[in-house]
Amino acid sequence: MTIKPTPSAAPVAPPLGRSPSKKLWMAAIKPPMYSVAVMPIVLGAALAFYQTRLFDPTRFWVFVLSAILILAWENLSNDVFDAATGIDSRKYHSVVNLTGNRALVFWIANLCLILGIAGIFSISVAQQDWTVLLLILGCCGLGYLYQGPPFRLGYLGLGEILCFFAFGPLAVEAAYYSQAQAFTVAASGTVMTAAVILGITTSLVLFCSHFHQVADDLAAGKRSPIVRLGTGRAARLLPWVCGVTFGLVILAIVLGWFPLWSLLMLGSLPAARALCRHAICYHDQPERVHNCKFIAIRFHFLSSVLLCVGLILGVA
Numbered sequence: 232m233t234i235k236p237t238p239s240a241a242p243v244a245p246p247l248g249r250s251p252s253k254k255l256w257m258a259a260i261k262p263p264m265y266s267v268a269v270m271p272i273v274l275g276a277a278l279a280f281y282q283t284r285l286f287d288p289t290r291f292w293v294f295v296l297s298a299i300l301i302l303a304w305e306n307l308s309n310d311v312f313d314a315a316t317g318i319d320s321r322k323y324h325s326v327v328n329l330t331g332n333r334a335l336v337f338w339i340a341n342l343c344l345i346l347g348i349a350g351i352f353s354i355s356v357a358q359q360d361w362t363v364l365l366l367i368l369g370c371c372g373l374g375y376l377y378q379g380p381p382f383r384l385g386y387l388g389l390g391e392i393l394c395f396f397a398f399g400p401l402a403v404e405a406a407y408y409s410q411a412q413a414f415t416v417a418a419s420g421t422v423m424t425a426a427v428i429l430g431i432t433t434s435l436v437l438f439c440s441h442f443h444q445v446a447d448d449l450a451a452g453k454r455s456p457i458v459r460l461g462t463g464r465a466a467r468l469l470p471w472v473c474g475v476t477f478g479l480v481i482l483a484i485v486l487g488w489f490p491l492w493s494l495l496m497l498g499s500l501p502a503a504r505a506l507c508r509h510a511i512c513y514h515d516q517p518e519r520v521h522n523c524k525f526i527a528i529r530f531h532f533l534s535s536v537l538l539c540v541g542l543i544l545g546v547a
């Protein structure tokens with residue numbers, strides 16, 4: 232299936248036809264979304280502390296800032312690349328539509344990427360070891376494959392898989408290594424299980440972001456998992472996927488990979504239930520389900536924070 236880029240869609244004026252409102256800019260920047268960049272770093276550092284009692288605050292904060300910059304690149308370049316296919320023609324909070332200047336957004340995105348990678352590079356220089364840089368370059372590569380020409384794998388419905396590996400195993404292992412500077416067999420079960428859990432909850436955010444976009448995605452030839460499954464079947468999948476994350480925590484505790492305190496993560500069960508109920512109730516009502524990804528972010532954030540707290544308490 233080829234996606235024929237259309238001529239750059241003329242910027243769409245905001246609904247009111249006035250200069251973009253603060254609300255549109257907040258929707259464009261979407262601050263809560265950056266939880267998905269921060270939590271892999273927090274989880275990786277918590278895992279390293281649990282395993283090695285090591286924590287370097289300077290490396291941690293440089294990594295967090297770098298991750299935020301890299302995710303800013305991903306989102307800004309997403310608007311740039313999607314402007315070429317016309318899929319965002321009705322996305323009033325696209326930064327390209329808000330500014331009407333695709334080239335400017337493209338170069339700002341690239342600046343964010345360069346600064347983000349420079350931060351990661353400084354960590355690798357400090358460690359005299361390129362492992363962290365290579366892992367994060369791999370994340371960036373997955374990010375480009377998702378939306379960048381000529382790949383646009385997100386249009387084939389592969390975004391959630393790319394998202395899982397980028398924000399799960401790759402980012403968490405990179406954050407872990409930036410602190411522990413070693414991968415041990417003994418730690419691998421703990422680190423990988425936690426990374427898989429975070430990868431799943433992060434992919435859930437992307438999955439849930441598509442519920443209200445079925446019409447636009449279909450029109451642009453984007454066959455997201457929700458376009459492929461249908462909104463009803465997709466919504467009914469959520470309880471199973473959330474259940475897998477809780478099952479993995481219990482399994483890891485039984486296997487001795489997680490401390491008993493990790494049961495704290497079950498505290499995010501209400502957030503998971505809220506997500507599932509919202510999607511199941513409103514899956515075919517775009518005007519009601521459009522905020523589903525932010526409910527997914529609340530589950531993602533709570534579950535990962537509680538898992539980190541459980542790991543740290545498990546040290547004591």
Ligand SMILES: C/C(=C\COP(=O)(O)OP(=O)(O)O)CCC[C@H](C)CCC[C@H](C)CCCC(C)C
Nearest residue numbers: 268298305306309370371374377393394397402
């Ligand atoms: C931009 C992303 C999703 C939005 O896509 P969509 O086109 O549906 O958006 P709109 O509807 O708002 O137009 C995120 C896609 C994630 C991608 C699969 C993987 C990104 C990897 C990051 C670049 C890596 C960050 C690593 C960091 C945590 C160290």
Ligand SMILES: O=C(O)C1=CC(=O)c2ccccc2C1=O
Nearest residue numbers: 264267306394433436437440524
């Ligand atoms: O704008 C969005 O819908 C998303 C942006 C983003 O950076 C991200 C990152 C990881 C998972 C999902 C998402 C989005 O849905």
